Amino acid sequence: MSDPFIRHIQLLGFEKRFLPSQHYVYMFLVKWQDLTEKLVYRKYTEIHEFHKALKEMFPIESGQIEKEHRTIPHLPAPKWFDGLRSTENRQITLADYCASLLSLPSKISRCPHVINFFKVRSDDVNPASNKNGRKPETFLLKTESTKQANVSDITGPIILQSYRVIADYEKNTKSELGVTAGDVVDVVEKNENGWWFCQLKNKRGWVPAAYLEPLDSPDESEEQDPDYAGEKHIITKDYSSTLDDELNVKEGETVDVIHKLLDGWWVVRKGSITGYLPAMYLKKSGEASPADENQIKTKALPPRRSTISNARSMHQQSRKQITQDTYRRNSKKYLKERQSKTESMITAITIDEDKEMESPCKAQPAIPPRPSKEVILDRCTEHTKSKIRTMN
Structure with a gap:
């Protein structure tokens, strides 16, 4: 070793x-x-x-x-x-x-x-x-490159956010944290891949975000709204779907991310088809690959929120989760609107080009007739008239 x-x-x-x-x-x-x-x-x-x-x-x-x-x-x-x-x-x-x-x-x-x-x-x-129960105050540094960061990038004092565990989770690796339904953990770091670094009393480790919910309000309020225009991402590893609402993709393919969900499973559009994909298999188009590409080989995919059984969620009734049918319907609606706008623009450009082709003929000015000798002499000065008489 x-x-x-x-x-x-x-x-x-x-x-x-x-x-x-x-x-x-x-x-x-x-x-x-x-x-x-x-x-x-x-x-x-x-x-x-x-x-x-x-x-x-x-x-x-x-x-x-x-x-x-x-x-x-x-x-x-x-x-x-x-x-x-x-x-x-x-x-x-x-x-x-x-x-x-x-x-x-x-x-x-x-x-x-x-x-x-x-x-x-x-x-x-x-x-x-x-013994007085006073928690440490945590000051987190923003995740931008330290070479470009400055003191203004440092956040103010932060008391770590507390989340409730909605179902039992048994850790699979030493770096993870096992939790029980009803436990309250403090979240140190939220990773977009669906794994959050948490603290439970004197223990720390990674917990799937799908097992956690805020104490006071549904966690969907933390998620961004869907963007059906989509953000271009590239697939970094092949993925074969295990559920009907997931997509099959190949490494190197390009997809549009239309909704980034907290549990690490994002809604994406491939052509005209929408479905779920693990965020850790995606990288933003135009950006360099992550420094640690081995992460997707060694870290398990986080579970999807919908796959957790016996979830004791306090917010099930107040949550307003978007169904897969809604994602698909809104995505198709956006694609049709975009196609209509494109066709309208093409039609407008064609009409403008036709007008430009016709405009030279219509706008061409008529050549004025040449004035007679008498008119020219009448408009000349006396000095010019005397010179003309001399030449004649």
């Missing part, structure tokens, strides 16, 4: 905690060589101590021998007192530091010092609980 190493480190944001006293910890999602994903929390002082030890282990790469040989990235020292603003401002630097660290040669990026620092600790899984 190969030695463990880290594929990717993503900074999710930071938490403001209140036990044993007020302090801040950064949240990192660490992806390992076996594609498992772990959430770890580290103080900035811990990160800087790790950085100092790394420089001592590699004096040449840290520039201690010759400054021009330095490859280990810089990391500013912690301030005497870290407040909310300094913790926010440091996120971009810290995210860039992690990216630069993993791009170093394997003797550094895969050394035991790096591996052990980002391994899951007991306090990552079982953080100290506040």
Whole structure:
């Protein structure tokens, strides 16, 4: 078995905690060589101590021998007192530091010092609980590239959204979280592929979004309205339908996404046919493939909401889900309207072209008759008339 190493480190944001006293910890999602994903929390002082030890282990790469040989990235020292603003401002630097660290040669990026620092600790899984019941405040960093991000991209304080579990779910991998109907979880990250990263007391892991619903209102209010014009997407992997309302597609085909649903199964149109497809098999047309294409090979498809049995939903009556017949009828209606508009435009263009062909003949001005010699002489000045008389 190969030695463990880290594929990717993503900074999710930071938490403001209140036990044993007020302090801040950064949240990192660490992806390992076996594609498992772990959430770890580290103080900035811990990160800087790790950085100092790394420089001592590699004096040449840290520039201690010759400054021009330095490859280990810089990391500013912690301030005497870290407040909310300094913790926010440091996120971009810290995210860039992690990216630069993993791009170093394997003797550094895969050394035991790096591996052990980002391994899951007991306090990552079982953080100290506040007896007063005060939850940590979570500040999430937007998912745009950190190179283009700035401090204004950082959200304000966010108390994680709480969701109720509507049916029992038994985890299938170590990275997932098993839940029971009636449990209330806090959602850390919502992925469009239908898997959400959740926290239940001291446990964390991925849960299918179809098993979750908001506490106060139907979750359809979070979904975008259907767009029957469609957004071009490309199929990244073959898919054979298992239910009647799903589509069969081949890798490389282009479809129109007309409704992005929270459970990770999107309604798409292929030609004039509509049906459901897993979002993780789609990429937006014109965009590069995701950095981790192995995700669709290793992560199971999330279950569709309609396939969950014994769902104890509190919002079944108030939900206004769109039926498949409605999707198909509205999609056909849109296609007919678009075809009618296209035909109208073609007719209008043809008429305009015909008018342009006819217009030169109709608009051609008549050539005026040449005036007589007497008229010309009558309109000339006396100076011109005297010259004409002289020439004659």
